[in-house]
Amino acid sequence: MPNEYWYADLSFALMLPFSKAWQRLTWRSKSMALVLLLVAMIYLLIAFFVYTSVREDLTSQVQTELQRLTQSIAQAAANPLLLRNAGQLEALAKSSNSLVARIIITDSSDTVVASSELPLVGEQLNPKEQAGLPRIYSYQASIQAGKDLLGTVWLQSNNKQINQLINNKLNHTISRLLLLGISTAIIGLVGAYLVSLAITRPVSRLMREMTQMEGQLGLASLTHGHSADASKDELYRLELAFRSMTQRLQEHLQELRKLHQRQQAMQCMVTIGQMSSQVAHEIRNALSSVRGAARYLVRYDDPANREDFLRIIEEEVQRLYDMTQGFLDFGRSYEIHPSIQEVRPFLERCVQRHHADMEARAITVHLHCPAGLKASFDASLLAQAMSNLLLNACDAAPERSGIIEISAYAENGGIKILVTDNGPGIPPARRNEIFKPYVTTKTKGSGLGLAVVAKIMMFHEGTVELQDTDGPGACFALYLPSVAETQLAPSSQSH
DSSP: OTTTTHHHHHHHHHHHHHHHHHHHSOHHHHHHHHHHHHHHHHHHHHHHHHHHHHHHHHHHHHHHHHHHHHHHHHHHHHHHHHHTOHHHHHHHHOOOOTTEEEEEEEETTSBEEEESSGGGTTOBOOHHHHHHHHHHOSEEEEEEETTEEEEEEEEEEOHHHHHHHHHHHHHHHHHHHHHHHHHHHHHHHHHHHHHHHHHHHHHHHHHHHHHHHHHHHTOHHHHTTOGGGGGSOHHHHHHHHHHHHHHHHHHHHHHHHHHHHHHHHHHHHHHHHHHHHHHHHHHHHHHHHHHHHHHHHHHTOOHHHHHHHHHHHHHHHHHHHHHHHHHHHHHSOOOOOOEEEEHHHHHHHHHHHTHHHHHHTTOEEEEEOOTTOEEEEOHHHHHHHHHHHHHHHHHHSOTTTOEEEEEEEEETTEEEEEEEEOSSOOOGGGTTTTTSTTOOSSSSOOSOHHHHHHHHHHHTTOEEEEEOOSSSSOEEEEEEOOHHHHHHSOOOTTO
């Protein structure tokens, strides 16, 4: 069985040089060759069909003409055969048509009465000879007078003359096909060049851009280090450049991930330091007030001022408690349980929860939310975020003339909630850091309210941002994504 597949090995050996030569060609040469091959195949198919159809048409015309001639002789021989006019019958048997080799006219008794070959006249064709006539004589027609059969006309075609006539016509057709082939080759060459130019131009442009990018990213050593690949086409070199770039980009991405992790660690340390400093500062201020009030009570114990100092101690302790509770709320991990709910009843409950605070400051609240608007969210967590925004708006809005606008509407498949007040607004210098922990614009406050809001929205896969307003005041926008976006996003419960 060792030589069972010798033909496969032979074909592989024959195709190997062609394959190497094909790989050395440029992509433009390959595209031109492919287009020319396609044009040549189309031309050969058209030429083959034209040649065969012309040959079939010419053969059919000759056969039709000879059959018509046979029938014409049969019609003309009816009267002379009745009159036994041998002269007219002999004249009919002598045809001047070069396509006719022999004509035989027989009577009803199968006796030859006229023929282009005189020795046959007077002989009787037996059934065996008649059976052989159709193979020798291509055409026959009956001589009839009414319904009576008078005889038969046998006609043998001159195949040599017919083939010569057909070949002459075909030579004329072939010359025209050659002219068409030359024209097709010229047009195909121009078309192949234009097509290859249109195909290879984007590839060449991409190669130039890749080369420039390689130089910018330091990838030249990777792509130009393979000297054996210089004989390959543009697509192979482009593929090699992409692979090299992918390899180098993966290395850069790994370096960026390491740098990002290092930056996050440093940022975390900076944030912890800032938070520790801010917490220590707030605790020290509160303890200083408590210590001062306690010392005064211990030293003087003045009944007239005792109540004031006790109130100071109580307020500072409460501030420490609130700050500690806020710190715990910000640091704890939330467990989110979203469900699809109507937005308007939820916002009405949030406003009602702070109705006493707003009524005490005579602040007007306007709610704009269409009925039936729904979103997926955790009601308790989002209520905490809304409470922080409403309390900030209530503190910022002027007393007796304050206005808080709450609006909700659908946007990009999700829901957007706006909380706007007519207070003094956020100073431009503080706009980029208000969502950081322990950053506040109020004289009293923990600075964790907006940070908690940002964290809650992060757990909802949403966002919170400070939007620009036409007039005074601040406008905070909460965006809740659609249910589909929430399902596609990675889970945040593990934070």
